[in-house]
Amino acid sequence: MEEKGQEVFSSRWGLILTLIGASVGTGNVWRFPRMAALNGGGSFVLAWTIILFSISIPIITAEMVMGRLTRHGAPGAFKDFIGKKYAWMGAFMAATTVAITGYYTVVMGWCLRYAFISLKGFEGKTTQELVQLFDSVSNGWINVGIFVGLLLLTAVIVAQKISRGIELIGKWLTPALYIVLLIMLGRALTLPGSVEGLKYLFAISPDTFFDSNTWLQALSQSAWSVGPGFGLVITMGVYTKAKSDVALNEFLQGVGDNSAALLAGFVVLPALFALAPSPEVAEEICRSGNYGLTFISLTQLFGGMAGGRILGCLFFLSLFFAAMTANVIFFNTGVVPLMDMKMSRKKATTIIFFVVFAIGIFSAYDIDFVNNQDWVWGMALLVGSLFTCFAIWKFGVEKTRSYINIPENELYIGKWWNVSVRFLAPVAIVILFVWSAIGAMKARPNDWWNPFVVDSFGTVILQVGLLIIVTLLFNKKLGESAENNYMNTVTEGYPEIPEEHQD
Template identity: 40%
Template sequence: MSQKNEQWGSRWGFIMAAVGMAIGTGNIWRFPRVAAQNGGGPFIIAWTIALFVWAIPLLMGEMVMGRKTGLGTIGAFRDFAGKKYTWMGTWVAVVCLGIMFYYSVVMGWCIKYFTLAISGTFKPGMDTVATEAIWDTFTTTPSQTILFHFIAMIIAGLIIYRGVTKGIEKASKIMIPTLFILLVLAAIRAITLPGAAQGLEYLFNPDLSMLTDHNIWIQAFTQAAWSTGAGWGFIITYAVYTKQKEDIGGNCLIMGFGDHLGALVAGMTVLPAIFALSSTQQFAEEAMAQGNTGITFVYLSQLFTEMPLGNLIAAIFFGAMALAALSSLLPMIEVGVRNLMDMGIERKKATIYIAVAGFILGVPSAYSLHFMDNQDWVWSIGLLVSGLFVAFALIKFGLEKVRKEVINLEGADFKIGKWWSVFVGLFPVFFVVITGWWLYQSTTWYPDTWWHPFEKESFGTVIFQFTIVIAAALALNNWLANKVGKGRDITKGITKVK
């Protein structure tokens, strides 16, 4: 099969790959902590609303762009928004690859901890001092962190090398059901522990008065944007391989709900385990305040040692983490590969180029947690900019035209109403509020050096790195627009629905 004609073998295969794209480590280690710290039940309500207001509309928009143009992010923006906006597609690709460089490091951590669990490292009686020492020793040993980063890139690269049907689709059909099974097994064990009910109460706290807290809404939209893959360019890329009559609305709703379900099951694993096995509520709350890496690799590692068959449960949990990371790493690589293929480079060569670049440019994050945290901060905000650019392209093309003539195809399982056009039209407002809040927060963290380009999470480092990427993308705009091959005729194959 030629690179221009690659296609998903089935709708099920595409959905599994897309759900895998959405479910990543952010669902497993970030969602439980953020939900617990922001009211539990009220946060879940706000997060579900954000799913419909931001994430699902954006996923639909990305699927429209990829399917209509038949090109990766660079070509999709060229053909859908106009040649002079090609640079926006370059931005989307660069942000996605920027995350890929350190995300493979995170997958390497999960693989490492899976091996620690199956080798019996987590022994009964260990305290958090001991598990923190394991974490500190590992993350300050570059030979180990770089090795497992390399292993992660090799695994993901080999799958992408095999192509869409034999690689991504085949792997996703195995990985995603396995991931859900592992999460459900871990959740069942966690909620059957004595004292687990307190964790469930924390997660599903019914105090709806907390919905008046603006911070809960900001955090809910941020989580929805991060975890679903909306704005990453994933679905623009995956949609290239879909059939022309594929149901856009139905598929994107399934992706969104699949992501939600994965996060809720993870929450029902992590929070009950923390509360059931913590000696005091203060210890549990201290665990949740430790950030993503602390709660996962320090506190949960210690808590697993207090369970019967703790190493087995730890192996299941970290195995699920590794699968979740892999299912999200695959589309990150594919975004880069697809763009190179659009420029005439065949898949196998393109995969080697992206995988090698991913390994080399990921080494700084493997070497330094400080550098990695900086990249996570910068490109997380970059994702919101990517979402804004997708919304701009859709608005420019015509939101109602897209909804009526592209999304609501004849025979579609779900007909999407005007709410889609309204919410996409409001994206600039959402962007200003969420991004403005994030950047304002950074000025309070560094009141005297908020402008400094080399502070870990400053306003200055965001502007500095954004400026470099945008300047380069603008400078290369016309060259890239001409380099990318011809896509589909976006004026053809449209079915109007009255």
């Protein structure tokens, strides 16, 4: 039963749906089907599922323990968990997620606009006309206005108490996303030839399954989708009840994220295989990138099919729902550290609103900034995941597992978790970071070092490096910002939710 006055999730399912909503984003809907199509279908899906249980879920489980045990946002969580001199690591994670909110709000606006544009239809439009349409939607002052409106809506939601704002969005929009995808699935499977897409999604070939590229792509999909490294699970942990089952909650979050991606795959790939002239053309469409697939190729397919206007509207609504649920959690990840400094939720929300506005306004006006920020902060998330692994190692892996396996649990975690967090996860993350960096340098052999090139490795070094330097410089102040150490108030188990998070 909820204690009077506490800002806490009103029910377990409210928490779980919110956690799933935090993980399920646009990448589940537009990136997963594309990656599956380009990397062996079922081989990719199997590798991605193995990585979910062996790497992604263990990391987010660790982050949930950090948030619940310290009752602080990411900077304060690192401070109390492993010492004041490491508060900068949590600040790095929170700042990364705030930066992501800037361009993610922009992408959310594109999805909403396309939901309405779809009702007018794409019949008869050439590829060039669809490219011009996307260019007009993704750039310019109208886009800026929509960005401001959606950012304001996000702030209004976050400014409410957890049960009246973030949880409400999670409880309504997360199921709505699944319902829309199921409706689309029903239509997609009626298309002649759609079964071939499903067969491909489940076909496992030894050649592709044992290909290192398949595993690296599966690792990248899981790493950037489930939610490790954002600090958002740490933040959600602040508001979870002391006897709630950490292991089962995070298991359901991971499985919920993957089920949404699979459902999107069941929709997109059958539609592609049914409507593209040949499997080769379907594969070429997938190579056109996330935006090319979503806003150009798929709209062309919607324009050539019966009921395409409704299906297109539903597809972009599903993207908007996915983006909205994730966005409020991203925003809140920046708010909670300010609340640790005794600010009210409304004041902290106002400050983060202006910070996100200052960061995102450039992405709203020019898509090149979106591409740059997506690349840079995606790499920063890998760094954040490493920070989590380091924190668990320093605090004690077995000690952390003892906080996961509380008596009230329905699901218990074995010692395999220790191996994952101590060895498997950090090694896999480093490999993914190096692989991504090498790929960026190979793509731009002459100017990979240039920090002013949109997708160079140099721009990652500059922006991520600057954030590390800034958070290190302010580490002493960060270490003092969350004054209370709630870990010291209990001899075993978890502390209750503190007063500053009960407004």
